[in-house]
């Protein structure tokens with residue numbers, strides 16, 4: 001068990017015949033497989049491949065999908081959406097944003113207890129933002145804001161961590177620091193699933209890869225998935241996408 005009780009052998013996150021569609025057009029089509037428990041899995045693929053759509057289903061923020069999904073309960077899931085989807089015009093402080101990660105444990109109307117304060121302080125220190133507690137989130141740079149969101153994920157102490165393009169707009173040093181946080185999560189046997197575009201980063205740091213082009217092109221150990229043949233196939237599939245294609249069988 002880790003510090004706050006993450007089980008050493010979490011059940012895997014599984015999808016079976018999962019289809020996600022928008023206005024009747026599939027973004028993810030008939031996906032079946034499982035994300036290895038306690039490992040780092042990258043979801044990669046061309047633009048429009050369905051990566052973010054799949055992650056939002058795994059996160060529980062999209063419920064309108066077909067097929068089956070097995071994942072831990074919501075309190076054990078932390079989700080870091082793309083930075084662009086965070087409204088930085090809301091006048092909240094860095095401390096308050098990170099403390100939101102404790103809402104599942106404390107409720108959103110309860111004051112932080114001492115353990116909560118310690119946990120926020122430690123999380124901000126872990127991402128190199130000690131001293132920024134009272135700054136408004138809108139006053140942070142894009143890279144600093146990403147560190148804040150990582151800190152929020154840290155305090156959630158989740159068994160399943162979902163990251164959507166976590167290193168976008170983040171400089172090399174910050175990326176290295178945040179990759180170290182990912183390695184720590186792996187040592188703690190948490191399951192991490194991240195949407196990424198940098199294949200070298202994936203090769204260097206991730207155990208498993210799902211190569212997605214609306215359907216799974218390949219899914220398994222990184223070295224087996226990221227080969228020229230699979231990457232070529234994903235590109236070919238992307239070129240032949242018809243964004244107006246219906247979901248097969250005429251389902252919504």
Ligand SMILES: Nc1ncnc2c1ncn2[C@@H]1O[C@H](COP(=O)(O)OP(=O)(O)OP(=O)(O)O)[C@@H](O)[C@H]1O
Pocket residue numbers: 022023026027045046047048049050051052053054243
């Ligand atoms: N809210 C939405 N409404 C309608 N269509 C959507 C919506 N979100 C995504 N789509 C469509 O679903 C498909 C998959 O999009 P998604 O964002 O999941 O892909 P992605 O692989 O994450 O892409 P990228 O690498 O560009 O971020 C695209 O054709 C996109 O236009």
